[in-house]
Amino acid sequence: MKHTSVVEDYLKAIWGLQQIERPVATSRIAERLDLTAAAVTAMIKRLADQKLVRHEPYRGVILTPAGELSALRIIRRHRVLELFLTETLGYEWDRVHDEAERLEHAASDELIERLARLLGEPERDPHGSLIPTAEGTVDREKLPALPDLPVDAPAAVVEVRVQSPDRLRYLGSLDLFPGAEVMVREQAPFGGPLSVEVNGAARVLARELAEQILVRPASRDEPSGDASPAEDAPGKAGAA
Amino acid sequence: MKHTSVVEDYLKAIWGLQQIERPVATSRIAERLDLTAAAVTAMIKRLADQKLVRHEPYRGVILTPAGELSALRIIRRHRVLELFLTETLGYEWDRVHDEAERLEHAASDELIERLARLLGEPERDPHGSLIPTAEGTVDREKLPALPDLPVDAPAAVVEVRVQSPDRLRYLGSLDLFPGAEVMVREQAPFGGPLSVEVNGAARVLARELAEQILVRPASRDEPSGDASPAEDAPGKAGAA
DNA sequence: TTCAAGGTTTAAGGTAGTCTAAAAATCTCC
């Protein structure tokens, strides 16, 4: 039931990659964790021994239910910690990942649950990612990205799926935090940039970045979502 | 400049033992860290290679200035974290040590300084231990223990040098937190227990425990200390 | 002054995790 921090990071990586492709290839894990493929193969064997993954040689791995549960518990830790760092300690949203990456292995369940209570049992981290419950469950949501929006349709930023501190800092300078009100004004052809209104201000944004910004279109009838319960705006964490 | 968590724990242990006896014997370190003497000898070699300790074979080790600086920085982390856990998250004072023991290795300097700011740049941890400065300095203070007090002389608890959660919990149930007002009423002979008044309530306390409770006698003229600046009562952290 | 007790170090071996280089399997594309 208790794993090393290295194992925890592997599980987290595999879980994330699994959202894209199952089974997960050795090389995908290697590049995400910045290790050689040989190291990953060796670790995969240990994970399989511990019944955390199933491995088909030369084919890849998938998490077992036990592995997935552990992964989600670590992801919960990571995201709760990230939110604590921005909300309580005033970190910028581009600086929280590395800190949380280490703390997630040292914090006890009790600490995480106390932090979650302090933060009001939050649903999303500073980047808008859903925080798994303490029991290890998350909804799988498929939201449109900014370039998927029709022109002039209002929407709200929900999640910014960007890791790089540089990019996050840049997006922050454009006010593109979860909760921001956005509207696509124009999409340049041939994969060109988007003209977007963010909280009323006109911005131009590289398509590559825009694709990582997930939004919820404003429903025309009601101000909130139609089928889902009213969203609580996560509040722009650590604005510059 | 950056050490493994194991190295950090060795430095911390050696620093603490050095306050009692210099040089520090292999076996003292082994028992404090719950390791075999052989493991300690091996590690001492590595520490000496890194110029963190000086080792005289068969005699013991002492920290170099670099080693002491590192030790004090880790002790600062540990104590700031402990205070955060009691003050901000409502932990009891007997539960914070283990948690801090792990977090101290994962938290960045920036995190610790932000916590310290949040906590008002505190001077003492929940047990009353002095928190080294960010620069890595602490005053060495020698306070009397409870059994050193003359009968009927009022004093204030400053530090409770007890590790064991059981004992801490017990002392907490007697209100013996830093800041408590105490007065020894009677000392049973032959190493017997002490009768002590704690915040006005009569208590009986084993001498062994009383010896770990450091106090500052109230000066008869002024309510505060005479030479030192007024102490800020650390507030009874996590009272039951 | 010797010698045994007790603490310390060395020797040998183990686990977890990493790397490079080589071997093996799979994929791609003609």
Add this chain to the structure above:
DNA sequence: GGAGATTTTTAGACTACCTTAAACCTTGAA
């Protein structure tokens, strides 16, 4: 249905710790 490219796994080594058992100092008491 291969040949060659690409991935994956194996083999062999290395670092950081830890353990037990044996050898080695230091010391104090006879």
